[in-house]
Amino acid sequence: MKDLIKLYYVSSHSGQEKKMRKYLKGWLKENVPSAKVVSDQSGIYVTKGIAESFPCVVAHIDEVHRERNNQFRVARADDYIFGFDLDSKSQYGIGADDKNGIWVAMQCLLRYDAVKVALFVGEEIGCVGSSQADMSFFSDCRFVVQCDRRGSSDFISNASGWELCDDGFMSKIDMARFGYKKATGMMTDVMELKSRGLSVAACNLSCGYYNPHTSEETTIFSELCNCRDLVFHIIDTVTDVCPHKAQRSYSVYGGFHRGWNDDDWYGYGDIYDSWPSSRSMSGDAEDGEIARQFDELVEMMYLDWYNDPDGFDVVGFYDSWKAEFPDLNYYDFEDALQHLECYYCDAEEVAEVK
Numbered sequence: 001m002k003d004l005i006k007l008y009y010v011s012s013h014s015g016q017e018k019k020m021r022k023y024l025k026g027w028l029k030e031n032v033p034s035a036k037v038v039s040d041q042s043g044i045y046v047t048k049g050i051a052e053s054f055p056c057v058v059a060h061i062d063e064v065h066r067e068r069n070n071q072f073r074v075a076r077a078d079d080y081i082f083g084f085d086l087d088s089k090s091q092y093g094i095g096a097d098d099k100n101g102i103w104v105a106m107q108c109l110l111r112y113d114a115v116k117v118a119l120f121v122g123e124e125i126g127c128v129g130s131s132q133a134d135m136s137f138f139s140d141c142r143f144v145v146q147c148d149r150r151g152s153s154d155f156i157s158n159a160s161g162w163e164l165c166d167d168g169f170m171s172k173i174d175m176a177r178f179g180y181k182k183a184t185g186m187m188t189d190v191m192e193l194k195s196r197g198l199s200v201a202a203c204n205l206s207c208g209y210y211n212p213h214t215s216e217e218t219t220i221f222s223e224l225c226n227c228r229d230l231v232f233h234i235i236d237t238v239t240d241v242c243p244h245k246a247q248r249s250y251s252v253y254g255g256f257h258r259g260w261n262d263d264d265w266y267g268y269g270d271i272y273d274s275w276p277s278s279r280s281m282s283g284d285a286e287d288g289e290i291a292r293q294f295d296e297l298v299e300m301m302y303l304d305w306y307n308d309p310d311g312f313d314v315v316g317f318y319d320s321w322k323a324e325f326p327d328l329n330y331y332d333f334e335d336a337l338q339h340l341e342c343y344y345c346d347a348e349e350v351a352e353v354k
Contacts, residue, residue, distance in 0.1 A: 049114030059101030060123030096209035
């Protein structure tokens with residue numbers, strides 16, 4: 001757990017990942033000194049050992065939370081880990097999305113003689129790192145696993161319409177033994193890699209974090225360890241290359257591609273906190289599920305809406321996707337669109353000021 005707690009103390013807001021890059025390079029030098037480490041503007045790439053084919057684990061090194069001060073503390077209560085700010089006397093996000101995924105990648109580097117790891121920048125603001133990744137890094141990988149999903153039981157085989165893997169790959173894995181089941185998910189780096197032609201199976205796994213992107217972000221450590229054990233199981237079990245042709249099952253924009261430089265995200269980092277969040281809910285289980293569906297609706301709608309805001313058809317979008325959000329109605333879809341339109345205006349205003 002020590003490595004995980006240390007990760008939570010490292011600030012890595014999107015576009016400001018230098019501290020995390022430095023920490024990870026130091027950790028790699030100390031713990032896997034024989035590994036080949038390549039760093040560029042898209043992220044950090046690690047190859048440990050020699051093999052005809054490698055298991056590959058990816059994660060993203062950015063988080064939505066701002067710079068932490070010296071009053072930030074990580075606390076543990078039984079199986080729960082959370083952050084706390086002594087100045088404000090309130091909880092503060094730990095960046096478990098996706099530091100939990102980084103920790104799983106670290107565990108794989110410690111355990112296996114031959115493994116590849118890719119750690120991307122800028123996932124939270126549009127998979128910017130993975131959209132710039134050198135795809136040749138994955139040419140000798142037999143599959144790609146990411147741990148970047150809330151909860152404890154989702155095995156994401158389809159992300160925003162992109163098929164990540166097929167039944168043949170999943171049949172090799174006893175996911176039920178670890179309490180996982182097949183599910184669909186949203187944008188993340190493995191989706192971006194598939195949209196760019198990744199030719200092997202991929203998946204995204206729940207890794208024990210809850211309330212991501214909020215001050216109440218929490219990790220359940222036993223669930224994170226269970227995710228790690230599932231990744232170990234996949235690596236131990238799937239020993240052959242698993243070819244898989246990239247394809248998507250519906251027509252949406254397959255990933256965001258915003259400008260990037262080493263100092264900023266062309267203004268978007270400054271308005272990230274205005275990104276639409278859950279509707280105000282009373283807090284019971286039913287309303288919590290509605291809030292979760294609404295958050296995912298906003299993210300999914302953004303994929304279609306961002307490319308052509310003026311031409312976006314909310315009625316057609318509702319007809320296509322209402323079955324995926326059974327607890328939401330048409331007015332919720334209109335509300336999500338209004339959130340996106342307000343966010344778009346805020347972004348334009350910030351860009352003009354800059």
